[in-house]
Amino acid sequence: MKNYEIPTHTRIGHVHLKVSDLQRALDFYCDLLGFELMSRMGEQAAFISAGGYHHHIGLNTWYSKGQPNAPKQQVGLFHTAILYPTRKDLAKIYKRLKEHDYPFTGFADHGVSEALYLDDPDGNGVELYWDKPKSEWPLDHNGNLDMYTRPLNLIELLSELK
Template sequence: MPKSIHPDTQIGLVRLKVSNLERSIRYYQQIIGFNFVREQGDTAELSADGDRPLLLLEEVPNPVPLTRRHAGLYHFAILVPDRKSLGVTVRHLAENGVPLGQGDHWVSEAFYLNDPDGNGIEIYADRPREQWEYDELGQVKMGTDPVDVESLLLLADNEPWEGLPAGTTMGHIHLHVSGLPDTERFYCGLLGFDLVTKFGDSALFISAGGYHHHIGLNTWAGVGAKLAPDGAVGLKDYELVVPDRSAFDEIEGRLKAADYPYQLDGGELCVKDPTGNAIRVAAR
């Protein structure tokens, strides 16, 4: 068994390609609640705390619309710090007429929506880890039940919505991939993520440090699905943040030993999974 990736590994900056930068900035500020950090050329950075960016938007010229036939982003997931924060957010979204999907996943309560380009977004709050349950193989039990929306809204009470609260992070990312065996070998066998649970032969969930999942991977767009063309809206890349240089060097060493292609760019390691989803590894 390979050594597991550092337990403090997290998802960092997610970079999205959009068709209209100003429209997307308004949406992510006014509807989702991000803070504007800076705009430079055809890109804009957004954060929850007004400082460290969690989302970068990049306008693409003559964009190709997003379709569900391609591999790539299923959704990125914004983790708010507690259940009350989730209730306040859901009330705000409902007041603005935003269509929502939902799911009580036993380890978390989640709501799903799409941005103006169709990029998938999840906003969720975790249940305390001591409430998570595990099967006989030690894998986290996850499912999908209806969320108790009424109790969420009661908890929110009259708390004003002021955007994403302090402590909000990028909790996980969920990707469409072309096939699971090669994908599992890359993320678990090579990078060192731990397999948390599998849903049959169509989805798997992996994490660092015992979290329920930092990355979801599925073939729901079809086995063999290809990435959308470069000019399409959707995911450009996402960041894996490791806590120190030693953890960074460990990942680079594994890739080098396996003769797996990667590049170094401005202190980050750039690599693609077997489907072609682009990853930037950064040490903080």
């Protein structure tokens, strides 16, 4: 079979999450993380965005209203990754979440990016991150990308706000 390559400028358009309580999800994604509510279908679904796009995240209760969080040890979405434009923007959301005592599940420097990890109120994993400039990405001795997971220096991250 001939090898097919996806077009270079293809992007992930949006993610659609099943949630137990639509308002609770909106409180997290809009009120805490700062997404904008673009459209709502009563108490069943909502579409939220950064920057006025029709939607980056869809939230719905069609099959999940009032249901418990999915078990972590089952097949499914690992996390939704939300890309911030700058390191300073990542520092701002880190500070905001910390001020609201929102629990984190981890922090990492991946060489190509720096990331904060947490779960939304329905237990869906969320990664908040920024990409380092491509010129700083680590390469191995053969010139191949060498991603890793190391501790993120949170004090250094917060220094972006000074």
